[in-house]
Amino acid sequence: MSAPQNTIALIYDYDQTLSPAYMQEEAIFPQFGIHADRFWKQCQALVREQNYDNELAYMKVLLDTLEMDRPTNEELRSLGAKLNFYPGLPEMFEEFQTDLLSPEHKAYGITVEHYIVSSGLKVLLEGSRLAPYVKAIFGCEFGEDSQGRITFPKRAISHTQKTQFLFRINKGMLDLSEDVNDHMAPDLRPIPFPNMVYIGDGPTDVPCFTVMQRNGGKAIAVYNPNDPTRSSFKKCYQLSAHAERVKNIAPSDFRQGSHLRFLIEEMVQDIANSILDRRRIDLEAGTVKAPKHS
Template sequence: MAAPQNIIALVYDYDQTLSPNYMQDDVLFPRFGIDPAQFWRKCNALVHEQKWDGELAYMKCLLDYLGMDRVTNDMLADLGAGLSFFPGLPELFEDLPKAALRPEHELVGIKVEHYIISSGLKALLDGSRLKPYVKEIFGCEFGEDSEGLISFPKRVISHTTKTQFLFRINKGMLRYDQDVNDHMPAEQRPIPFENMVYVGDGPTDVPCFTVLNRNGGHGIAVYNPEDASGKSFQKCFQLCTHAGRVRHIAPADYREGSHLWLLLSQMVRETADRIMRRRIEERDNATIAAPTF
């Protein structure tokens, strides 16, 4: 029997997508007195001079800087409560599905779920105001030693490995003890790619945009309208106009009635209509008329 496939997944990057700030600049560096310029110089030296992967270099530098502070994942989660977001968040997570879905959609079980896939720290996002509204958050993680202190990278998510988590959402394999490479027929996957919308901000989101483009999903590139340098907009313009990675760009304003709200609402509504039409067609095709006299 085929899976219902009645879930619409809205999937978001975090840094520069849901927040105008990088999460470490927002709450981590100020709390521990870390100089951002010095920190990133050290990271870049590892990447360019010693050929480290960027995310591993970032996590190593964090461990080096935080080593004397006896930091735990619980402490990081507490810091996450101070993360700041673009206008309209976290309200959109609850309000947009109610506005976009009609009663007839809900009657047949269609619903919206939110997911975050980030190369930032999961612990910070787990402590944020977004957490109660999100089905699952995927991010980089630190393991802990025998004293409960962060000690080593436990999980690293790069821009290229983000696509793994689209497949986890697609197959409903959200736990790490589930092998996402296991074969699953398309009709058994709870959230087809065509039922997904991915929201990101730049080149690091290209692999996710590509997966959805090739499989009937939607992508939206967002930019910070307060960025006076124009670089945020230029990234999105390049993705849309020259690289063909996305069809839509919008300011990162999540308030009701904004361009982004309207795009997301329309995508959710049209996807819900398609699911409902398919459900009706399947019902009609399975119906055998009673004999007549």
């Protein structure tokens, strides 16, 4: 029996996509007196001189910097409340609960789910004001020692590994104990790629943009309109105009009436209408008309 496939997934990167700031700088650095420039220079040195992955580099430097003052994951989760976002968040998530789908869409059981796939720290996002609206959050994680303090990277998600989580969403395998490489027939996957919209901010999202492009999904590249260097915009422009990774770019403004909000709403409506059309076709194909009396 095939899956209903009537769920639409909105999938977001976090840093520079939902927030103009890096989550570590907002939530962790002020709490522990960490100097941002020195911290990121140490990370860059590990990447440049010792070939560290970027994500493992920042996790190592964070552990080394905190030394004996390492917090617990629960303490880090509480710091997630300090995270701030682009205009319109988290209000958009609240508004989407009632205003995104039409009564007809809802009558057919069409729903929208939100996911975050980040190379930042999952625990901070779990403590943020976004968490109540999100079906699942995927991000880097620390293990804990016997005293509950963070002690070693438990999971690191690089920009290339983020694509794995698109397939987890596609297959409904949100439990990381499940092997995402297990074969699953397309008609059994609860959220097919054409039912997905991925929103990211630049080159680190290219693998996810490519997966969406190749599998019939939709994507939006967003930029910070308040960046005086315009580098944020230029990255998105290159992805659209030259690399052809995305068709749509927009400033990171999630408020009602913004360009980005229009794009998200229209894409969801387009997907929902396509689901309705498929349901009608299936219904007609499965209906045998009663014979007419002569």
